[in-house]
Amino acid sequence: MLPELLQGVDTGGLLVIQDSASYSGRHLLQSFINAALNREEAVHVLGFEVSEEELKDGLRGSPVQRLHFHNAYTDPLGWTDNPAFTVHQFCLGELTRLVKQTSHSKPATLVIDSLSWILRHVSTPDVCKTLQQLRKGGAVRSIIGLLHADMHQRGTVGSVCHSATSVITVEPAMRGDEAVAKITKRSKSGKVIQDEEIFRIKDDLTVVVQSKSSKGAKKADSEEQETDPTANLTFNLRLSDTERETKQKLALPFVFSKEKKTALLHSGPGSGRIHYEPDANDDYDQEDPDDDLDV
Amino acid sequence: MYTELNSILNTTPDSFTQGEFVLLSDRQSDASFLIHHFLSLYLRARCKVCFVGLVQSFNHYSAISQRLGVSLTQAKEKGQLVFLEGQKESLSVLIPQENDTGSQAMDFLRDPSVGLKSLYEFVRSAVSSNGEGGGDGTEEWGPPVLLVDDLSVLLSLGVSAGAVLDFSHYCRAIVCSQLQGNVVMLVRCDGEGEEDEGDDEGSERLMKGLTHQCSLTLHVQGLPTGYCRDIHGQVEVCWRRRQGDGQYTQKKLFQYKVHDKGASFFAPGTSSAVL
Numbered sequence: 001m002l003p004e005l006l007q008g009v010d011t012g013g014l015l016v017i018q019d020s021a022s023y024s025g026r027h028l029l030q031s032f033i034n035a036a037l038n039r040e041e042a043v044h045v046l047g048f049e050v051s052e053e054e055l056k057d058g059l060r061g062s063p064v065q066r067l068h069f070h071n072a073y074t075d076p077l078g079w080t081d082n083p084a085f086t087v088h089q090f091c092l093g094e095l096t097r098l099v100k101q102t103s104h105s106k107p108a109t110l111v112i113d114s115l116s117w118i119l120r121h122v123s124t125p126d127v128c129k130t131l132q133q134l135r136k137g138g139a140v141r142s143i144i145g146l147l148h149a150d151m152h153q154r155g156t157v158g159s160v161c162h163s164a165t166s167v168i169t170v171e172p173a174m175r176g177d178e179a180v181a182k183i184t185k186r187s188k189s190g191k192v193i194q195d196e197e198i199f200r201i202k203d204d205l206t207v208v209v210q211s212k213s214s215k216g217a218k219k220a221d222s223e224e225q226e227t228d229p230t231a232n233l234t235f236n237l238r239l240s241d242t243e244r245e246t247k248q249k250l251a252l253p254f255v256f257s258k259e260k261k262t263a264l265l266h267s268g269p270g271s272g273r274i275h276y277e278p279d280a281n282d283d284y285d286q287e288d289p290d291d292d293l294d295v
Numbered sequence: 296m297y298t299e300l301n302s303i304l305n306t307t308p309d310s311f312t313q314g315e316f317v318l319l320s321d322r323q324s325d326a327s328f329l330i331h332h333f334l335s336l337y338l339r340a341r342c343k344v345c346f347v348g349l350v351q352s353f354n355h356y357s358a359i360s361q362r363l364g365v366s367l368t369q370a371k372e373k374g375q376l377v378f379l380e381g382q383k384e385s386l387s388v389l390i391p392q393e394n395d396t397g398s399q400a401m402d403f404l405r406d407p408s409v410g411l412k413s414l415y416e417f418v419r420s421a422v423s424s425n426g427e428g429g430g431d432g433t434e435e436w437g438p439p440v441l442l443v444d445d446l447s448v449l450l451s452l453g454v455s456a457g458a459v460l461d462f463s464h465y466c467r468a469i470v471c472s473q474l475q476g477n478v479v480m481l482v483r484c485d486g487e488g489e490e491d492e493g494d495d496e497g498s499e500r501l502m503k504g505l506t507h508q509c510s511l512t513l514h515v516q517g518l519p520t521g522y523c524r525d526i527h528g529q530v531e532v533c534w535r536r537r538q539g540d541g542q543y544t545q546k547k548l549f550q551y552k553v554h555d556k557g558a559s560f561f562a563p564g565t566s567s568a569v570l
Contacts (some may be wrong), residue, residue: 005471021506024535049464051472074468078462116507120457150503176545236335 001183002209005166006035008141009019009109010137010188011166016115018149018157023179026050027058027201028264029146033111034062034205041066042108044099044140048072048087055095055113061204068102076117087121091130096139107141114146115160128163135163144235173198180212188272234261296335296363299560300329303549304511313438314471318509319481320502324528326481326515328553330444331356333479335365338375342476343436345413345421347400347443349381356414362556375436377421406524407453411462413558418470419433422476441466445481446505447498456501480505490567510536525568526550530560 015032019025026049036043037059043066047055047261052069061069067088075083085098112118118127134140149157149169161167169182183195198210230237239247256264285291301307301414313417325351334356334391337344348356356378357367370376384401400417403409422439449459456515470476482505484498507510514531549560561567 021503024507051468053472073472076464079415079465148503148507151507169392280308 001185001193002168002181002197002199005168005183005185006207008036009037010165011141013142014131014135014163015142015166016147016161016164017144018147018161018167020148020150020171021168025146025168025170027123028168028181028207029111029113029144030055030058030172030177031201031205031207032144033067034059036109037062037064037066041106041141042102043071043111044068044102044108045111045113046070046072046085046090046098047113048076048093049114049146059205068108070098070271076209077121080144087118090118090122090127092133092137095134096135096137097129099139107139110140110143112143112145114148116148116151119147119152119156124159126262128159131160132163135137172265195209296339296559297332297558300332300440300558301450303547303560306336310337311477313477315477315511316467316471316509317477317479318505318512319479319515320505321515322511323482323486324515324517326483327444328558329480329513329515329530330442330479331359331363332558333440334367334442335360335363335456337440337442337477338365338367338370341375341376341437342440343368343375343438344440345377345418346381347379347381347418347450350360350444352382353378353380354525357519363455379417379421390453395517403449403454403551404452407458408455409569410458411449411454415462415465422470431481439470439474440476441470441478441480443480445479445483446501447483450501456504457496459501460504460508466509471527486520494557506535510534515551525552526566527552529563 001149005015012035017025017029017032033043033045045055045067045195051073055069056067070085072085072087074080076085077083078085078086078088089095095110099110115127124281131143131145134143143158145164147157147160165185165261166183166185171180171182174262178198178200181199183193185193185195187193200208202208223236296308306312317333319326319333330338334344338360346356353367360367363397367376367378371378381401381551382547385404388401388404399413402413418441422441446459448465450456463478466478466480480500482502484502495565511532512531514533515528516531517528518526519529527553530549530551532549534554548563550563550566551558551560552566
């Protein structure tokens with residue numbers, strides 16, 4: 001499913017890439033940017049977390065003429081006198097103005113790096129509202145956002161992902177250069193598809209899906225292994241028919257049938273009898289251990 | 296500076312990666328010995344160093360750097376080192392005198408909710424004043440370096456984790472990206488971590504946020520098997536961004552022992568006490 005998503009997010013769609021401190025999703029984000037640029041789409045990047053040089057450094061080889069970087073990295077809080085873009089300008093009007101500054105025939109793709117930065121300063125409902133307005137607004141064709149899931153509470157992450165049409169959660173895989181992507185895609189008809197894939201990003205930012213995740217593979221393995229355990233041994237574990245019959249007829253020593261039970265419990269004549277006389281010490285009353293209550 | 300750590304990180308005073316944000320962290324341990332390494336390394340590399348020392352006095356760092364072969368007093372006199380002694384400055388904020396000429400860097404103590412903008416302004420003026428002295432005979436220094444020891448104490452002083460993350464973001468923007476210098480920050484955690492909900496302002500959130508921002512982390516922990524006399528703990532080095540050959544995260548684990556005049560690093564199980 002990952003290659004499908006790379007080929008294009010649906011119009012009006014919001015794709016959220018969730019990552020954590022153990023594996024950065026920015027590399028995958030760059031792959032998405034690269035794929036969009038190669039499709040000759042205009043890409044607007046709202047960069048809070050990395051500088052323009054750093055982002056473009058990772059996109060070496062891509063056609064970056066159609067990439068418009070909006071610098072929210074050097075002064076996102078307005079601490080200097082003339083900030084380029086502050087986090088408080090994250091609203092429909094400002095973003096539409098920003099995107100429309102560069103006139104293109106086709107609506108552009110907006111990439112937000114990262115949503116976590118914005119969520120630290122703007123309340124979650126406002127962010128979700130702005131994203132929803134952008135999706136319906138028509139100024140941008142689709143939105144791709146990077147979210148650091150471990151920096152927010154689960155409710156915040158859940159709210160943002162709820163308004164997304166596709167969510168990709170990336171985690172490190174067993175091998176160093178691979179990663180696991182858990183994908184949830186909501187189509188317009190309301191159907192939800194979930195998938196898990198192991199992928200690797202090559203130097204030219206193309207994504208290679210190595211295999212479906214091991215969960216599906218594990219089930220097949222356990223079924224295959226239920227072969228005959230008595231095969232390929234140096235000693236004989238098989239039973240012939242007569243041996244099997246004798247085995248089934250055998251009465252096991254401590255498995256009691258009804259007759260055997262009654263025979264044991266009611267002893268026959270001549271066997272020892274047990275004669276019991278009640279002893280004072282055996283009459284122990286839990287509630288009256290010293291036997292001195294006048295009840 | 297510790298020569299073994301230099302070879303692990305592939306740095307020497309003559310050649311080191313510029314524009315790096317190094318995060319030193321520890322969990323129930325003490326990573327401050329790494330701060331002394333980076334301080335002496337960058338002073339030897341003739342960089343302009345701005346040191347924000349919030350937890351110890353100047354004499355403390357000076358005494359240890361003396362043992363590592365670097366004189367902080369001399370560096371300060373020559374103008375190579377700008378040292379913010381947090382404890383002393385905070386006194387002038389808390390007990391203001393008439394003839395106080397202290398900087399406004401520690402003003403956040405008066406009102407922690409305002410944030411660390413004044414501290415950032417101090418850092419900015421310290422690292423940007425590099426080229427000014429070039430004309431009248433004073434020495435030209437290399438790229439600027441910012442060292443902070445440590446960020447967790449800001450949380451204890453009432454600053455929110457978000458404000459500290461904003462401060463580190465701005466420092467990174469000006470030192471790493473604009474001036475191609477390096478930033479080294481120490482953050483400390485206690486406890487086991489892994490708190491999912493609720494602790495919005497805690498040190499875990501700060502640590503995760505800083506990990507996302509940085510390009511190299513060195514995480515110091517005690518040995519999982521307990522106290523050992525000859526091995527003081529383990530360091531996990533994690534390269535988060537690698538330009539050039541592949542951009543995957545690379546992690547390496549080392550054990551270390553701190554001596555009188557340095558620290559030695561070795562692969563797990565190869566301590567000289569064991570072999």
